Amino acid sequence: MPEDMTRRSRDAALDALRDLLGARLSTGSSILQQHSHDEAHTPPVAPDAVAFPENTQEVSKILQICTRHGCPVIPYGFGTSLEGQVVPVDGGVSLDMSRMDRVLEIHESDLDAVVQPGVRRTQLNDALRGTGLMFTVDPGADASMGGMASTRASGTNTVRYGTMRENVLALEVVLPDGEIIRTGSRARKSSTGYDLTHLFVGAEGTLGVITELTVKLHGQPEAILSATCAFETVDDAVNMVILAIQCGLPMARIELLDDVQMGGMNLFKPELGLPEKPHLFLEFHGTQAGVAEQVALFREIAETHGASNFAGSTKMEERNALWAARHEAYYAGRALRPGATGLLTDCCVPISALADCIRRTKQEIAASGLTAPLVGHVGDGNFHLILLIDPENPEEACRAKALAATINDIALSFGGTVSGEHGIGTGKKRYMQKEHGGAYRLMQRLKATVDPDNIMNPGKVV
DSSP states (O other), X not given: OOHHHHHHHHHHHHHHXXXXXXXXXXXXXXXXXXXXXXXXXXXXXXXXXXXXXXXXXXXXXXXXXXXXXXXXXXXXXXXXXXXXXXXXXXXXXXXXXXXXXXXXXXXXXXXXXXXXXXXXXXXXXXXXXXXXXXXXOOOSSOOBHHHHHHTTOOOTTHHHHOOHHHHEEEEEXXXXXXXXXXXXXXXXXXXXXXXXXXXXXXXXXXXXXXXXXXXXXXXXXXXXXXXXXXXXXHHHHHHHHHHXXXXXXXXXXXEEEXXXXXXXXXXXXXXXXXXXXXXXXXXXXXXHHHHHXXXXXXXXXXXXXXXXXXXXXXXXXXXXXXXXXXXXXXXXXXXXXXXXXXXXXXXXXXXXXXHHHHHHHHHHHHHHTOBOOEEEEGGGTEEEEEEEEOTTOHHHHHHHHXXXXXXXXXXXXXXXXXXXXXXXXXXXXXXXXXXXXXXXXXHHHHHHHHOTTOOBSTTSOO
16 A cells, blocks of 8 residues: 555544544553563564553454554553564554453352453462462563463463463454454363464464453462572583473472573672572472472482582572562673673473583574573473673674574474464564474464454564
8 A cells, every 4th residue: 555545544543543542542752652662672663553442342443443444453461572572563553451451250169260451460369369379370571461362471380380371261352353252261171163262372463352361270389499409511400300300290380590691690689699500490389298299309300410509498588589580580691791682582392302402502602602691491391592782783683683593493403493482573473484384374374364454463473
């Protein structure tokens, strides 16, 4: 469409949206800037406007207007995504879901809850206080439930409790033409037709807008113990994890931080005082006796791989401090090079290939001359890198992107995936054909069928 016609269509869409939403359609510069980027190393692009719906019917009307005028719609939670998922690369309307933030139902007996997409994960757990239940998906950021479903988020608890894919039972979704559908149910299993719920989980807002979620809850364990231990090499730490999993040890969290990352942790949080060696951060859930047995078995296995400095605690404040430090690993990594920015990447491989994959990755890092601390949810084969670069040095940015590409190829060579957690967005779209082959062409056909006018988060995933 010629640029002047596009502009007239966008203006017409904004006029209709203003009539619908009034002051809840914003074109203020600070609001546009806030919605122009996420946490990725992706150039910001401002939307034409930001809409703040308050209910599903408003979302439906917004999509009807935008479809009629060919105006892109970019669902937005809290901007914590890591691959440019919420960047409006073609302009359009950023659909800020933060006002749809109610916990609608908690079904204690059935271990599930119904929430709106703007509910934060910590908000849901606050609402669960006193029930003995918890929502377990913890990607680190205090993200929205809708955003977590859209990016198929996971995190530190995944090894025991699963990702958003395993913890979403049902959805309410508004399609691009404004139709409101429900997928799934509160039943724990079904054999009725296509699994549409999990078509939208991980679709990154390219097929529709999630307006309600039914999610699984889990019982809070009687006893929790968090711990750290050090290893001489990353290989020792990873091989220990592989053996522990093969032995059936039910760890709730098991995180790897390499020696480079530990150097950053000590700079960022000197009170940690941990040796600058590869570390595992761990957590065990169960009964008092069960946790004691798990820890004893873990220590027995770990000692055969040269583990040292094991320290554990059941005190809530000490456990919270440990995991707060883990969740701040990005900022700790950046402490290694003040003024640098971080290009983030992640991949995931079968657990048996993890040690070899990380070994080859670290060889490539050394060859690149870049500093790249490594952290990983090693219990499920997923690891992350923070490639530290000078924002004023384009050559370093090129090296970092080349390194990320090489690491993606390494992961694929081991039968893995180019992203176990961050998703695709714009940052990893170019790897989709290589990873998925003919299945990627099917994704493209599904997108064209559900969203023939390509208004839903265009330029992402497919």
